[in-house]
Amino acid sequence: MSLRVLALLVLLSIQNLFAQQLSPEASIRVLTIGPGYNLNDAFGHSAFHIQDHSQNIDMVFNYGVYDFDTPNFYTKFAQGKLHYLIGVNYFDDFMLMYKRQNRTVQSQELDLDTGQKQALFDYLLENYKPENRRYLYDFFYNNCATKIRDVLQTAVGEPIVFHEPEAFQPQTFRTLIQDNLKTNSWGSMGIDLALGSVIDQTATAEEHMFLPEYIHTFFSSATLGNSNKKLVKQDKTLYTKQAINSNKSSFFTSPIFVLGVIGLFIVIITYFDFIKGKRSRWLDFTISVLTGVIGLLLLLLWFATDHTATAQNYNLLWAFPLNIILGIQLLKKQPKPWVIKFLKFLFIMLALMAFHWSVGIQVFAPVLIPLLLALVIRYMYLVYYLKNEKL
Structure with a gap:
């Protein structure tokens, strides 16, 4: 029928x-x-x-x-x-x-x-x-x-x-959601990325x-x-749900593996840049534009939609919308002097993110850790390189 x-x-x-x-x-x-x-x-x-x-x-x-x-x-x-x-x-x-x-x-x-x-x-x-x-x-x-x-x-x-x-035992909205998901899954990561700190309050x-x-x-x-x-x-x-041999998703397509590879790639390129005393401008442009675009989307979810759960999203501390402008500058051989201050600002933002996470203001996706560590290393190197270049 x-x-x-x-x-x-x-x-x-x-x-x-x-x-x-x-x-x-x-x-x-x-x-x-x-x-x-x-x-x-x-x-x-x-x-x-x-x-x-x-x-x-x-x-x-x-x-x-x-x-x-x-x-x-x-x-x-x-x-x-x-x-x-x-x-x-x-x-x-x-x-x-x-x-x-x-x-x-x-x-x-x-x-x-x-x-x-x-x-x-x-x-x-x-x-x-x-x-x-x-x-x-x-x-x-x-x-x-x-x-x-x-x-x-x-x-x-x-x-x-x-x-x-x-x-x-009362739990936060985020915990209630994540208890139904696998931590190392794209769905879990997407929810932690899109939903803000408002869901880290304890539900009645x-x-x-x-x-x-x-x-x-x-x-x-x-x-x-x-x-x-x-x-x-x-x-x-x-x-009653029957036990079956379900096809498990491959670890090699999971977010922790993919972001781990991306983070390792950034660290390796940074290491060779340090050894050779140069800067891979294409990498800096790519990192800045991608994090900026992600931040812009998160900002739109916060202010341009009727979703209540996307408000007060501190993922903006690492995915900062103005990184798009930074990317344009980093693509140049001689960036503007303010770029060094901007990079220091981004480093402070990542430190604030760690603080928010540690005190429970917002819980972030654990699978982001390899990428975040790579960003810290890259930003530190860029400040070092650009400062020495000015000398």
Whole structure:
């Protein structure tokens, strides 16, 4: 069956559900899907499962669906202005998809009364209407997981109290992200590069629920209102991820190896420059322009987008936008006198970066260390060389 035919059938089913009353036997569950193998699904997924056999209802509502028909999709994604959708699937199709992806699926049946179930069901149906189904996505505060928590709190009509689980240890947003990634991966490095110091603050207990695994954890201990009635009455695993021999990515394409080779290359060229008493202008131009361009992109992410997590990014201490101007000067045989002061300034900036890292103001990507050390060595040599050249 084609995807278009399946989507049409789901749409027709949804249209038939409007104004339909759930029976007393209906159940509502929260589904938590484990991490996948790609960066975009490395943090898991969450969904509502509405089941009522007497009404032939067995549907899954989930937030965080891409709308690739959005004009200027990638531009809006970069700007933090992209709207996501609420999606609906047949439960069997939903399960089949995640079984094929070999991702664990856990189910928590909610202990709601008939009125609360109906209210939540009506809310989801109303949310699925074309005029309502889009929402402005935010990775930390308005994603597939937080939507589950917020929609439930809005629809059930009584407060939900989330208790801290036993032995709960608050963590920073960055730690919560990186716990789901391999440190020596391009995805991990990209996140540490693009996101600023604002994510190095400790998340509150409720803020941990931007991750589906914490939706499952906090829902397990949550209570309804002042009754101390448990929110979840049954918790079970529908599918367990199978152990397979996955193809491990090659170390030789990993960031620590690539940046290590680049750093070693810079150090070797610097050594031969020192021995020969010369300066490889092409290397200085390349380093300065590349770090400057990276810095310019980080600056745009900070000030020219609606992303909240890209603010206060101190990666600018090593990737400084004005390095582009420095590169133009270093390409010349006789740079301007101010270049020496600028290079000393860059050295101080790298020292400030080390300070920020050591006191926890911002945690940087560890795989950058070989490159950063090479930059320190190169800047020191350039100051030495240009000073002696002036003598």
